[in-house]
Amino acid sequence: MELDDAIMNRTSVRHFLDRQVPDEHVRALIEAAMRAPTASGLENWLFVVFRSDEARDKIYRLIGEGMEAYYRAVNLPEEKIEKLRERIYRDGMFRAPVYIAVFIDRRVRFLKGEEFDELEFLWSVESAAMAIQNLMLKAVELGLGTVYIGVTNFEDIEEEVRELAGLDENYYLVGLIPVGYPRGEVKPRKRRKGLEDVTRFI
Template identity: 75%
Template sequence: MGDTVELEDAILKRTSVRYFEERDVPEEDIRALIEAAIRAPTASGLENWKFVVFGSKKARENLYGLISEGMIRYYRAVNLPEEKIGKLGRRMYEHGMYRAPVYIAVFIDKNVRFLPGEEFDEPEFIWSVESAAMAIQNLMLKAVELGLGTVYIGVTNFPGIEEGVRELAGLDENHYLVGVIPVGYPKDEVKPRKRRKTLDEVLVFI
């Protein structure tokens, strides 16, 4: 258990960690992360989120393969030269980028909703994703307090890959994957990056 961290410190220290130590994360810490996550706002009080922890070696390796496939597909989509994609592959398979002792996949159950009727399908879905995203942020801030690193993986949402993650999680097609979060102790010194835009560039008062 890490020392108590002030909220402002946790917000400022949180950054994307892509390389992790091989040591295990205590189950009590994983539970603490999820406990923090489910304190997030949840649209209509539905709590229609599901947190699946990939901790066994086999489960982690299977999921890592899907993450790697998604990353390569992502860089091809932005027309990265194959030579650089090859370097990315080596960073992943030889140096362990995104290889973590624990992965937390966050899903929502689209069948659990509040408003009836097709006209509300889209807002209900958006609200559920927003709720899960806020839960993920709570999880990430709690991780800072516990001395853990996290990073958000979105490429697992690509067609074919999302279905693979869902199958590994043992969930049906009514569940939608919001994101996969690698969790572990940072391998290197954590150095939060500055934002490219200033506060005044993104803030509007009316």
């Protein structure tokens, strides 16, 4: 597969087949992620793979709680939230055979001093985000689907994901990625904005 094919065919997949992802594919995803640029060469990321039934059930519940928190944050009425909740659980939305949580270790940094705290944090998050993109593109090549989950970053929910991963508060969850074989046809969506809308040449 050409890189351009992987880029153009990557899309958010929210429904997955009940089919196991081979260990070698999971390792290939993380190896691709580790090839991403990393600020100051720190490689201060950690990839936690949740694949046991118990862990996946807990992660699935936390995603559902995060979605509800998100809906409330945008002031959706409770009756609409209830319908969305039913849709998530009835359709098995976001239920995947594998979840990969991408953390950064905030203690690992290059610049010392409180004045660099925010900058070091941003660099670490950017590094992990690029790793996630590599992972997602590799998934396309392997015939897998992925979707970025950000709602697990609500404070109480992130804490539970960290505890499930056996980590302390020094670790920050950058993203949670469900991984699996897509259920149904995958159709990449067109972007709402064109190249001219988001590009400026100076």
